[in-house]
Each structure stands twice: as structure tokens, then as C-alpha cells.
Amino acid sequence: MMRIDINRIEKEEDIKLLSELNWDGFVFYQYDDEFDKERYNHVKEIAKNYDLKIYCGVKIRSCENLKELKNKVKKYRNNCHIILVEGGVLKVNRATVEMHEVDVLSTPERGRKDSGIDHTLARLASLHRVALEINFKNLLNKEGYERARTLLFFRNNLKLAKKFKVPVVISTDAETKYEIKNSNDLRAFLNTLIDFEYTKEILTTTYKICSFREHLMKDNVIRWGVEILED
Known part of the structure; x- marks a missing residue:
């Protein structure tokens, strides 16, 4: 089972710690307004020293202009x-x-008084295979009632995801070594919210997404299921 985190870790000592804490690799993501492929390549070279698989990610900041959002998605899709x-x-x-x-x-x-997902959105996410994220740092950064409410939101979204077969990923979203968590700890955390078998599925979803997109990025792949083969 390949366990792939999603984070912003780029220092060598922090990347080494990821390896020591049972991660097989990670998605190094940057925000769309700071994206630099060379920065990713630098992190990739460090990760190779610790036998970690690394994938390139971009997070598009919340943008209420939906046309701008779609343009940004189109811009980064092949990168x-x-x-x-x-x-x-x-x-x-x-x-x-x-x-x-x-x-x-x-x-x-984020910033809501509900989980942000209802039955309608869950059905759409399932149809288009868009995963929902359980962001562990988002929970840790809250205290008291806000933390309890975030846990409730996580549980609600997990129930909807399971019912409608929506992919789910979990991330540490770490930026420093102090925010990195053991993959087994995240597994134990998920077990408090959802059943054991579903937890195992969640822990492999990030890798499945990355493998799928990596395949589509090959020069001989036109789209999923359509490839140019050499004689």
C-alpha cells in the first residue's frame, strides 16, 4: 500500500523525516500564484536521495470568479x-x-458553518471523480468548539463520500517538520471517524490519483485508454 502525503515540505531534513515516518512519497504542492517548476525539480532531487516518490501539485486559491478558476485549471492541468x-x-x-x-x-x-458538501455535491463529485480532502492541519489549527465542529464536518463528508462512492484523500498539509505526522497516526485518526476498511482505501487514494495523471502525461497517451504504440 503506497502512502502518499500532500504537503509543502521542501527542506532536506524535513523530507528525510517523511521517509522515517512511514511515507512512501508525497505531493509537493505550490499555490497557483507562486508556482515554479524549478522549485519542484529541486525538491524532487532531494526526495530521490531518500527513495521517496514525489509528485507535482498546484493548489488554486479560492476564486469566486468561476471563469478565472476554469482558466487556471486549464493552465496547470498538463504541468x-x-x-x-x-x-x-x-x-x-x-x-x-x-x-x-x-x-x-x-x-x-473552510470558513463555513456547515461541511461544505451535501448530497447533491457528493453525487457530482462521484460523477466527475473529484476527491474530497481531509486536511489534518486544518483541524490542528483550531481549538475548543471550532475543533469539535471541524471533526463533525469531517465525519459528515466521509459518510457522504462513502455513500456516493466519492474519492477521499487525507493530507498533513505540513510546511515544517513540526507539522509532519506519521502515516500510522493519520490512519488511527481516520479509524475514529469511519470504518477500518474505508480508512485503508482513503490512504491509497492520493497515489491512485497521481498514478492515473502520471500515465496521462506520457507522450504516447492521447487520453485514458487511447495510446500510440510502436511497431
């Missing part, structure tokens, strides 16, 4: 293995789960 869209605004959440070019709706509950 990254995984595209995340920062959620929270309801119309952004909806637009995101309607775009099969997007891989992950990140923090759909």
Missing part, C-alpha cells in the same frame, strides 16, 4: 500530477466538483 482547488465558498465547491480536470476539492468546510 502537474495533481490539481487541488481551495474550497469554502459554496459556488466554488460546486464548480470544482463539476470539473473532471480537478483532482481534489481541498477544505470544502
Whole structure:
């Protein structure tokens, strides 16, 4: 089972720690307004020293201009293995789960008094295979009632995801070594929210998404199922 985190780790000592904490690799993501492929390549060279698989990601900041959002997705689709869209605004959440070019709706509950996902959005996410994110740092950064409410949102979204067969990813979203978590700890955390078998499925979803997009990025692949083969 390949366990792939999603984070912003780029220092060598932090990348080494990822390897020591049972991760097989990670998605190094940058925000769309700072994206630099050379920065990713630098992190990739470091990760190779620790036998970690690394994938390129971009997170598009929450953008209420839906035309601008779609243009950004189109711009980065062929440059990254995984595209995340920062959620929270309801119309952004909806637009995101309607775009099969997007891989992950990140923090759909951000700044909301509900989980950001209902039955309608769950059905759309399932149809277009857009994953919902359980962002562990988003939980840790809250205290008291806000933390309890975020847990409730996570549980609600997991139940909807399981019911409608929506992909789910979990991320540490770490930026420093102090935010990196053991993959087994995240597994134990998920077990408090959902059943054991579903937890195992969640832990492999990021890798499945990245492998799918990596395949599509090959020069001889026209689209899924259509490839140019040499004689």
C-alpha cells in the first residue's frame, strides 16, 4: 500500500523525516500564484536521495470568479500530477466538483458553518471523480468548539463520500517538520471517524490519483485508454 502525503515540505531534513515516518512519497504542492517548476525539480532531487516518490501539485486559491478558476485549471492541468482547488465558498465547491480536470476539492468546510458538501455535491463529485480532502492541519489549527465542529464536518463528508462512492484523500498539509505526522497516526485518526476498511482505501487514494495523471502525461497517451504504440 503506497502512502502518499500532500504537503509543502521542501527542506532536506524535513523530507528525510517523511521517509522515517512511514511515507512512501508525497505531493509537493505550490499555490497557483507562486508556482515554479524549478522549485519542484529541486525538491524532487532531494526526495530521490531518500527513495521517496514525489509528485507535482498546484493548489488554486479560492476564486469566486468561476471563469478565472476554469482558466487556471486549464493552465496547470498538463504541468502537474495533481490539481487541488481551495474550497469554502459554496459556488466554488460546486464548480470544482463539476470539473473532471480537478483532482481534489481541498477544505470544502473552510470558513463555513456547515461541511461544505451535501448530497447533491457528493453525487457530482462521484460523477466527475473529484476527491474530497481531509486536511489534518486544518483541524490542528483550531481549538475548543471550532475543533469539535471541524471533526463533525469531517465525519459528515466521509459518510457522504462513502455513500456516493466519492474519492477521499487525507493530507498533513505540513510546511515544517513540526507539522509532519506519521502515516500510522493519520490512519488511527481516520479509524475514529469511519470504518477500518474505508480508512485503508482513503490512504491509497492520493497515489491512485497521481498514478492515473502520471500515465496521462506520457507522450504516447492521447487520453485514458487511447495510446500510440510502436511497431
